[in-house]
Amino acid sequence: MLLALPLGAHAQLRHPGDPASNSGALPNDIPLELLPTPDVAALLAEDEAADQWPFRYGATIATELSPGDRGRWDVLEATGELVWRLEIASPGALTLGVTFSRFDLPTGGRLFLYDPQKREILGAYTEANEKPNGEFAVQPVPGDRIVVEYVHPRGADLPDLSIGEVIHDYRNILAHLGEAQFSGGCLVDINCPVGADYQDAKRGVVWLIGSGGGCSAFLLNNTAEDATPFLMTAEHCGDMTNAVVIFDYERTGCDTGSSSQSKSLSGATFLRASNPFDGQLYLLTQSPPASYEPFYCGWTLDESVEAPGVGISHPSGNPKKIQKDNQAPTHSSSRWSVSFDVGIIQGGSSGSPLFDHRKRVIGICSAGISSCASNLALYGRFDRFYETRDLDVFLDPLNWGLSGIDGYDPFSAYLIPFNGTGANDEIFSGLALPVLGTTWSTQVDTSSIPQAVATAVFGYSAPFEGLFLSFGELLFDPTSTPLVSSTSSVAGGLSQHDFALPNSVSLVGNVGYLQAFVVGGGSLTATNGLKAVLHL
Structure with missing residues (x-):
């Protein structure tokens, strides 16, 4: 059965601080707000009938709970700060998630959420977590009770704070039950051998949760290559403005190891x-920090792609998995189609990327067959989305006008070959990563050109494509800033070029586009x- 995929939305950077209640100076009796219990049996029956498409783990309970009409206020005598607390219960929930419909804190205000035993404490959340839409979502806390605590600085204006939604989890999203219940025996961890060539691209794929559902998504690079956090997912996933975006959610090994949603x-x-x-x-309201190891995926508008087609996603909310079709993807007017030889997609894969043979995004996961015996998957066409909705405004701010760009790693040295329309010989490679403060070496393999006597390398600040000269396609923009040039003789069919890279922080993240030229036999x-x- 061909099915549409899921729904998503919420999470956040936390700031230093501890709940004021840890001091032991506050009363223990906290007012309890008891929420209605959803019909879990009916929800599970609906999920089974739909074969868990779209992926759903919780029921959304609408609320309107604020410090003005719920909970209790106390004074922390040691500091003069005010402390507001409210306990919320939804009996039988395995985790509880909270979305604030209003979240506007004064300077110095601190918000915490925790289970009554404080086995897990989320926060502090501060005015730095405020969003343009005035809302804020918090990832789930284990158990069917959650305490919300707000610490108010002395003399400040009161916050505008209201809890608009609570998610009653009936599947235990944090315990990764999807791994046991929905794996189907043919999901493949991203850190298995088949994923070895995609250890960069995998860091651009993220898991989204919220409003009781989950989707996959991915970061996209732009021609400014400045780590602007553009995020793409499926349209059918719904409103993602309050999404909790989870990075690095994968098992540490192949079919083994732990995973984290932290x-x-x-x-x-x-x-x-x-x-x-x-x-x-x-556009994410916060940029992922270096500790999250984000990668900004490349993309292409080219509809002529070669094998393989590779997907990376979170099927059924599982830690990151890989899917691979050893054939080239095919396309209709609106969808790319693949039949995976390795792995499958499931509910939760919605919004994940399909990569071409150069690890550039060509599609957004839209639908599929959740069966090990039949692995058909459909992906919305990125190129048509780009062209019909003017995505160049965001993804091509430098007006390069290219058919595609490669990925970008803002926090470590990165190297990837590119080849425009694919017309030139692929014989130019790097012998190491371009680390600042080292001598970086590249090599041209001229063994297929026996008349070669020398090579030259030129590097510029922008790529180019589509200009074919007598010697091949020019791949750098000669009107952009020149960066390096080098000549070297050929010996034994090889020619090496060494570049002394300065140990300069000011050069971190700079990008260069290099191309080699082989000289010999009068050509x-x-x-x-x-x-x-x-990078350093």
């Missing part, structure tokens, strides 16, 4: 959506290019 952010600004191509684009031959991102 690296999270909350909130995004909506930019564009397309129903025909099932995509939507957001010149252009090679593929190398994209180099500098």
Whole structure:
């Protein structure tokens, strides 16, 4: 059965601080707000009938709970601060998630959420966590009771704070029950051998949770290559402005090891959506820090792609998995189609990327067959979404006008070959990563050009494509800033170029586009290019 995929939304960076109640100077009796219990049996029956498509783990309970009409206020005598607390219970819930419909704190205000035994404490959340839409979502806390505590600084204006939604989890999203219940025996961890070549791209794929559902999504690079946190997911996933975006959610090994949902952010600004191509684009309200190891995926508008087609997603909310089709993806007017030889998609894979043979995004996961015996998956066409909804405004701010760009790693040295339209010989490679403060070496393999006597390498600040000269396709923009140049003789079919990279913090994150040219026999031959991102 062909099914549409899921729904999503919430999470966040936390700030230093401890709940005021840890001091022991506050009364223990906290007012309790008892919420109605959802019909879990009916929800499970609906999920089974739908084969868990879309992926759902919880029921949304609408509320309107604020410090003005619920809970209790106390004075912390040691500091003069006011403390507001409210306990919320939804009997039988395995975790509880909270979304604030209003979240506006004064400077110095601190918000915490925790289970009554304080086995897990979320926060402090401060005015730095405020979002443009005035809302704020918090990832689930284990158990069917949760305490909300707000610490108010002395003399400050009162906060505008209201709890608008509580998520009653009936599947235990934090215990990764999806791994046991929905794996189907044919899910493949991203850190298995088949994922070895995608250890960069995997860091661009994230898990979204909220409003009782889950989706996959991915970060996208732009031509400014400045780590602007553009996020793309499926249009059918719904409103993601309050999404909890979880990074690095994967098992540490292949079919073994632990996983964590601790690296999270909350909130995004909506930019564009397309129903025909099932995509939507957001801008995260916070940039992921270096500790999250984010990667900004490359993308392409080219509809002529080669094998393999590779997907990376969170099927049924599982830790990150890989899917691989050893054939080239095919396409209709609105969808890419693949039949995976390795792995499958499931509810929760919605919004995940499909990569072409150069690890550039070509599609957004839209629908599929959740069966080990039949692995068909459909992806909305990124190129058509880009062209019909003017995504170049966001993803091509430098007006390069290229058919695609490669990924970007803002926090470590990165190197990837590129080749424009694919016309040039792919014989130019790096011998190491371009680390600042080292001598970085590249190599041209001229063994296929026996008349070669020398090679030259030029590096510029912008790529180029589509200009074909007598010696091949030019892959750098000669009107952009020149960065490096080098010549070297050929010996034994190889030619090496060494570049002394300064140990300069000011160069961190700079990007260069290099191309080599082979000289010999009275002719010149252009090679593929190398994209180099500098880092310490």
